[in-house]
Amino acid sequence: MIMSTEHRYFALLTYGKRGLLRYLGHLDIVRVFDRAVRRARLPVRYSEGFAPRAQLSFPPPLPVGAEGLQEMCALDLTVDLDAQKLHQALAPQLRAFGLSKVQVHRDMRGSIWSQLYASNYQALPDFADHADASAIRSAIETFADADEVTVERHTKRRIRAVNIRPHVYELGLVGNMVTMRVGTTEETMVKPAEVLAALGEYLGFSGGTWRRLIRTAMHFRSTEIDLTL
Amino acid sequence: MVEKDPTSVALRFVLCYPDVYEVGTSHLGSHILYHTLNTRSDTYCERAYHPWPDAVEALKRRGLALSSLETGTPLREFHIVGVTLQYELNYAGVLSLLELGAVNLRATDRRYDDPIVLGGGPCTTNPEPLAPFFDAMVIGDGEEVIHEIMDLVGDHRPPFASGEARAEFLGELSQINGVYVPALWPTARIGGLLIPQTSEAPARRAVRRRIVENLDAAPYPTSPVVPYREAIHDRAQIEISRGCTRGCRFCQAGSIYRPVRERSVETLRSQANQIIDATGYDQISLCSLSCTDYSRIEQLLEALHEDLSDRRVSIGLPSIRTDAFGVDLAKRVQRVKRTGLTFAPEAGSQRLRDRINKNVTDADLFGAVRAALSSGWDRLKFYFMIGLPGETEQDVRGIADTVEQVLEIGRECLGKQAGRLRLNLSVALFIPKPHTPFQWSAQETLEQFERKRHLLIERLKRYRQVQVRCHDARSAIVEAFLARGDRNAADVVQAAYRLGASLDAWTEQFDYDRWERAAADAGIDLQQVAGSPLDPEQPLPWDHIDVGITSQYLRSEFAKSEAEAPTDDCRAAICQACGVQRMTASCRQKHDDHEH
Structure with a gap:
């Protein structure tokens, strides 16, 4: 546990997870960042316990195979550091991730995930092979007009029916890519595959499988988190 | 990259x-x-x-x-x-x-x-x-x-x-x-x-065989490729020494990497720092056949600890000696992270340990266990081997006896906490390997392996703190066949590959039937070949490969094994004239000093 009386400084790192990096799982990414921080010899807070690890917090992980254009993570620093210097130290250690921006925040409350309320995705669903654009468009309209869109979520013990409709804020089609803006707080979390599965059902295809999935943007509550590059 | x-x-x-x-x-x-x-x-x-x-x-x-x-x-x-x-x-x-x-x-x-x-x-x-x-x-x-x-x-x-x-x-x-x-x-x-x-x-x-005499001057990668995906042994590695002269008679590594060569503390310290700088790993492992035999192990660990603990880098000793000294070292290394401890007594009786020249006594082993338990470890792993030449069922029962004694020590040291104790037994099957004193020995048959395995598991299954994992006997037979194969075995390898064999080291990919069929097509009975001794009077298919140890030395070691006589580690005693003195200056020196 971290003492609440201590000052906390967070470095918010903006990076991309593109190309072959999309095949890395979340834990792989955590390890890669932990090693990068150790190489850069940054004054970061480490977790207590048997296997100390740099304190890093992430928004909800992308599924393996999905890309992220503007991914973010927060690094817990022990001292106040200049953002530009941090960028200089870390960027060469994370070359493949194209570290585009570093911001330093003082006393950010909670984790980076707790600041996030919505995310934008673009997806190329497998049903795009079988349904033409007008059919997909009308499925999107059906979705938009519905009061309830129920999906099944499997927890360890039971299957739960959840209405995702209220937390899908935008849904559209650009070329053959389905675009969406969905809730990503603990209470409003909607997975892109769930939206695709619902659309697929209108079109007579089962499963929310996709060939390409890109998280294009994340929206934070805090006005301090600036996403402009 | x-x-x-x-x-x-x-x-x-x-x-x-x-x-x-x-x-x-x-x-x-x-x-x-x-x-x-x-x-x-x-x-x-x-x-x-x-x-x-x-x-x-x-x-x-x-x-x-x-x-x-x-x-x-x-x-x-x-x-x-x-x-x-x-x-x-x-x-x-x-x-x-x-x-x-x-x-x-x-x-x-x-x-x-x-x-x-x-x-x-x-x-x-x-x-x-x-x-x-x-x-x-x-x-x-x-x-x-x-x-x-x-x-x-x-x-x-x-x-x-x-x-x-x-x-x-x-x-x-x-x-x-x-x-x-x-x-x-x-x-x-x-x-x-x-x-x-x-x-x-x-x-x-x-x-x-080629031998790098000066390991300290040999090239070493201080900025190795770091995998994005998690790999086995995903950590920094320094090679502190190469070779082992303890002379366990079943062990091929103990034969084919002689003599022992060490890197200096100074070199290793510098390499360790460079590797962590370049990779950012959170763990560094000391690689060698026997870490605790490194002559300046304490100084090395002290130096590494001084440099790396602030950077939250933990130090791993993959193998420790089975005695209190080994545990003491492990204790000093694992100041933060307490993972399990591993011991390798290999055999369950003093008689058999003498036979295989594993110079560990019950006193060493139990002393190590006592030291480990009283220092806070409660998960211990043991390596044993079954099917060793000259092994009887009494020796296999000895493994179970040893485990029971460890449980008893657990009750003594941990008292009411004894329920926490976990013992993992990894039981390997003996495989006769070229250039070892047991190269001529027969491997157990499938039935013998199964009977001994059964014996062990039946004895130990009543203890819920003990988990026994035994290697697969069928893959051990294929391994023995390939280890001692002659050029005819190449046809079997190719035929097995044609039948679909490739990643046989993965239990779920290994299929004994492919190998048995491939061998049968070449007129070879796998089990019979693995289960037959070789004639010490006849030439062997690997006699043209001179690894250093001579055939004559292996024969004398085999005879000493039958007599249950130990052989000293030449690092702590006189040169044993194993043959490597023909190949390196340091061994030649030691050998000649003794002759005079």
């Missing part, structure tokens, strides 16, 4: 590991060679691994050849395809890897402009079961000989222009010490085995 412009180098080398990336990328020897080769301005060394079966299917479906990771070049376009041979159950994978890379399997089927297929690693100490698939094999340490090989390749400017040019190159290659060119060693059938013969002068009637 090393990046070079492939058009700017004269020589292209691909270093292959015949198992998947997650296994191969942790192999220290490959890191050393990758680094050594890439320090040359005339060479670009790249890497390739065996794909998992789904990726094999994908390659075949699309008609793609297996390619290097660095530049995506198919294996067949390289000048040299190097394959490391670490484990007999990778042999079918070697063939699979070559064929996926569009390289002709047999050296005799290769065209003059095909790549040279070069092998290396511990399995080349009996090269015969893979000999027909290799143009050349390196016996022993690779750091120095690889430069001699590449210099020669450079002189010949591949690809070769004709069959004569290729043959001429191979002839010159065979003149380099430590290089075996199988094509120059036709075989003759002697005593039922194919024995390689040479027309060379008597002085060259054996290929001598």
